[in-house]
Amino acid sequence: MTGTTGAQGSHQAPLLDVDVDGALVRLRARYDPGLVEEIKRLPGRRFVAQRTEWVVPARRGALVALAGLLVERGDRATLSDRARRRLQRHGPGLGLSEDEFAIHAAPHPRRLERIRALPERRWLAQGRCWQLPATRAGALALTALIDDGELVATPAATARLAQLIAPRPPAPERHDPGGQTHRASPMPHWRHVTRGPVFAANPRRRELIEGVGWCVRVRVDPAHRRARPAQ
Numbered sequence: 001m002t003g004t005t006g007a008q009g010s011h012q013a014p015l016l017d018v019d020v021d022g023a024l025v026r027l028r029a030r031y032d033p034g035l036v037e038e039i040k041r042l043p044g045r046r047f048v049a050q051r052t053e054w055v056v057p058a059r060r061g062a063l064v065a066l067a068g069l070l071v072e073r074g075d076r077a078t079l080s081d082r083a084r085r086r087l088q089r090h091g092p093g094l095g096l097s098e099d100e101f102a103i104h105a106a107p108h109p110r111r112l113e114r115i116r117a118l119p120e121r122r123w124l125a126q127g128r129c130w131q132l133p134a135t136r137a138g139a140l141a142l143t144a145l146i147d148d149g150e151l152v153a154t155p156a157a158t159a160r161l162a163q164l165i166a167p168r169p170p171a172p173e174r175h176d177p178g179g180q181t182h183r184a185s186p187m188p189h190w191r192h193v194t195r196g197p198v199f200a201a202n203p204r205r206r207e208l209i210e211g212v213g214w215c216v217r218v219r220v221d222p223a224h225r226r227a228r229p230a231q
Helices: 033-040 060-076 081-090 109-116 136-147 155-165 197-201
Strands: 016-021 024-029 046-048 053-057 077-079 093-097 100-104 122-124 129-133 173-175 181-183 189-193 207-209 213-220
Touching: 016 060, 016 081, 024 033, 024 060, 053 060, 060 077, 060 081, 060 093, 077 081, 093 136, 093 155, 109 136, 136 155, 136 207, 197 213
Parallel strands: 016 077
Antiparallel strands: 016 024, 024 053, 046 053, 093 100, 100 129, 122 129, 173 181, 189 213, 207 213
16 A cells, blocks of 8 residues: 655655544545546445545445555555554555566455565565565466465556456477477566476475466576577
8 A cells, every 4th residue: 555644755746635533535636537536436435525525434345445546546645643553454456567576465464465476576565565566477376366365456457467367379489400399478577487307406496376376487588598509
């Protein structure tokens, strides 16, 4: 869960102020057509004209939806301490920022253990969130977390996950002098080796990735592949 407090934040003024008052979440929004449409989709929301604010019941369904909205908005929202604690406890979210996934989740032991097993994940203390690059292996593991109810993804994150786990067209083939055929991706990527000499020779590098199994990750960059000497 991201947000700014006081004078902190980016050079852009926050669009949304969030506070919790008993059983209600109070939202004060600067006028922004896109933000207003997102608020209107929150369960149970209503506009209080006398106070020029939106109120949302502080129930799990609404809190999860609001958490997703805040993950999308990032530092364009300001949260009070009460709102931050309530949303972190009841509204874990998975968002997408600059083609990296961001996980804002309460520190539940089971969830934390599974997040730490995600490939290439890292903790950002300043944003108080986990981030990981948008890779196929990461998307498979995140989808498993979502299916188990551990995370709720924003629409943008859901669409990116679907792209990453969709079946891919066959990679172009290349032939070596021995006549063997190989498929090679033209882009740098991680290869998850689940058997063979590399897997057998690196027992300490083995890791369990959901959707892949026990593997050794090998970084492949075709641009750095050395040309084979002429036979």
